[in-house]
Amino acid sequence: MIDRREFVQSMLALGAATTLRPASVLFAAPNQELKGLADVALTTAKQLGASYADIRINRYRNQFLFTRDRRVQNIVNAEDFGFGVRVLVDGTWGFASSSAVTRDDVAAIARQAVGIAKANKAINTDPVRLAPVESYPDAEWNTPVKKDPFEVPIQPKIDLLLQINDEALKVPGATFVSAFMLFVNEKKFFASSEGSYITQSLIRSYPTFSITAVDRSTNRFYQRNALVAPMSMGYEYIESLPLLQEAKQAAEEAVAMHKAKPVVPGQKTLILHPSNLWLTIHESVGHPTELDRALGYEANFAGTSFLTTDKLGTFQFGAPTVNIVGDKTQEKAMATCGYDDDGVKTTSFPIIKDGTFVGYQTTRDQAHLIGQTKSHGCSYADNWSSVPFQRMPNVSLLPNEKDVTEQDIISATEDGIFVKGDSSYSIDHQRYNFQFSGQTFWEVKNGRITTQLRDVAYQSNTPEFWKSLDMLGGKSTYALGGAFSDGKGQPVQSNSVSHGCPVARFAKVNVLNTAR
């Protein structure tokens, strides 16, 4: 449950603001006007004693279309516009924000941010130091899209969603369906006192659905969600997907779950499809390798990490075949952008190399805390009114250099379970003990898929699990999974992120039967 805070100054302030320019005008023009507004913040902050200042002027657009049982339930266009000013005064951060985007308001908010920094100086014993960054005086980066989803009319979107409804409900035994599309556009303008002026436009698209099969005679019901991932792509992504075929298959699998074989719990060989493994990577690799968690900055909310700083460079995290990268440049991935919210050009960096833990996700104000001189570019704020802090880049498991196919892995498995799709997910606050479920489960016997299983969850301990990886798929099995709603921080902020991975096999994992 993410609490989105969309703030503006006040109606009176807006009414009085003669220089008010709508977001659509500001972002449509060359960015001289945005630069002018930014310079007001940067100059004001500097004059009041800030050693560093930055401003983000952001406009967010979301479109959400929701259908259920052959009906259009809701269509929502949401827009949000404002700015946040962050300042560093004597090593203490201050932040303030407003949606009244005028020169007067920008100056007032910059003064407020400086005031907050000064007020908190007395309780700050850990002065902030920023890793150096290049300046980018006129940079631009846009998600490469072929079809801007906000330019695509609503009608074809509704038509497709209703067709998905039809395909699902045509399957005998499929009782209910819901299908929706979500499109997001973040237009971001960043300027800092170190000479950067960066404009970015990020676009993300997500079509998905959920099908339920109810049997009133047994009073049991099963749900099967789409295995589709959200992507940093335009409407061409929606058009490229075999959604109708997938809806039919999902409906058939939801119905078949009623007759599926209940899993016998015990230690099992697990074959995890990327539609399942992405979330396990997110929780067991993505979060424990966040430096703010390892250092205790998230101790009161998201938690700390078992990967303490003494383990950097030495800890055996997984099997020698495990190579995992943090990457904010990965094509089509949800966290991909040109520059982070510290103004650092994004990059790719190793997190796990040949099974050893070698890298944290970092921001400019964290690098020095572990003796490093460069940020990994992982700063992000989910709104103009939110404080930027360390957020997860795309964290992806590299595929086998050899061409190992999904079929190769199944053929090599004597007795195992093949899991597709993500479902229940839970992990402790230091990221050791986790438990995951999935959308569909298939028994594998003597190299062949035999029958559908149900009521499956797997539970393990992070390093034990990653050390048990004994087969890794090649490039042909690699896919991205992801989410919009990675939560962290207080107030909670939401981060979009993807995780790429091949099909992978894990030996002797504890499998539970979740029926009661």
Added chain:
Amino acid sequence: MIWTREQAKALTDRALSYSKAEETQVVLTGGDRANVRFARNSVTTAGASSGYSLAIVAKFGQKSGTVTASEFSDASLQRAARNAEEIARLSPDNPEAMPMLGAQTYAALNPYFEDAAGATPDWRANAVKAAIDEARTKNVVAAGFVETSAQIQAVATSKGQFGYGRFTAADYNLTARTPDGSGSGWASKSYNELRLLDPVRLAGAAIDKAARSQNPTAIEPGKYTVVLEPAAMADLIVNLIFAADARQSDEGRSFFSKKGGGTRLGEQIVGEKVRLYSDPAHPLAPSLPFDGQGLPVKKIDWIDKGVLKNLSYSRFWAQKQGKEPTPNPGNLIMDGGTATMDDLIRGVERGVLVTRFWYIRSLDPQTLLVTGLTRDGLFLIEKGKVTRPVKNMRWNESPVFALNNLDAMTAPERTVSGEGVGGSGFAVVCPAARIREFTFTSGSDAV
């Protein structure tokens, strides 16, 4: 200063005046928030924000479209209104669309308190300083968050409805950890009134628990009698009530569905000691007099003497089933008992005392089975006494099974759950409780 009734009405009137739809609803939310965050015994970030968001719903017959905006100039509002109308016209008829509400009568409820609305930066800084000073004295490391807020909600329709309400919240939560990372304690409270929040006492509780939880040892997972502090209890009851949707139950896709058809309304579903209800006038958890769509909020019994009394009916489903629609409640209350915490512990031969739960997720909606972990203080109880800290464990349990095995409770108190439910916007009041045969399934090394 947050917007007054007059300011809110001026905007909703202006927005409604631009609409060319057959029916229009506007919902204004927003206000002022200010927070300070700390970690490693030092302040980390702090900020103040104030602002508002307006949602416009345009309706033609059975077609509707929604637009939200944060720019309120005449031109922006007109653009938003046109966009909502355009979406509505493109949308196919929704046979489930309900007519918008006309004028409503709202109770005089007041969840707004001047002391919280006027909380100063100094008050927040001192709340943080109290924790940091005490943490340093006791040689632990504190991290936490303090936030005060004053917010409004206004709902208006072209059919004459108008509601305005305001509420305040003061939230404080912190975690204290021993420097060696072997002990951790947590405390969290949220009130509408600032005077009820005691940062010094909360800091003391978290710090004390960090010291007492140091160097835990593992015990075997299995079934244990548990004494759940209110923060842990709260997560069980909200997971039960949030699943109590009438439509899903009628449709056969809920724990509350009856075999063969219908719902389990009127059935005994948990132990007789359990009473769960929502009451906007509860003195510890006052809420706004109307919900997000403008329905008047009222007292609702969910479970009484263990019997399912109500499910949540949307306006459409209520009409279809011949029931009254259920307003979205602003709080959840569980009646307690007369036991003290010591009484609960004294009655345990061998069991565990749980501070809070963490990362709770559904495993099987048919039985409401959920999984989660313990966090920030788990203690072994032997022969009626707390004997030593034990390592955290994962549990797989259904709140239904747990509430069937409940045998004693303390008096209820305003509570924020380990998962954060019960803070600003939705209040929870519940007791600590003793529950038999709670299922722990695996151990965790996390501290």
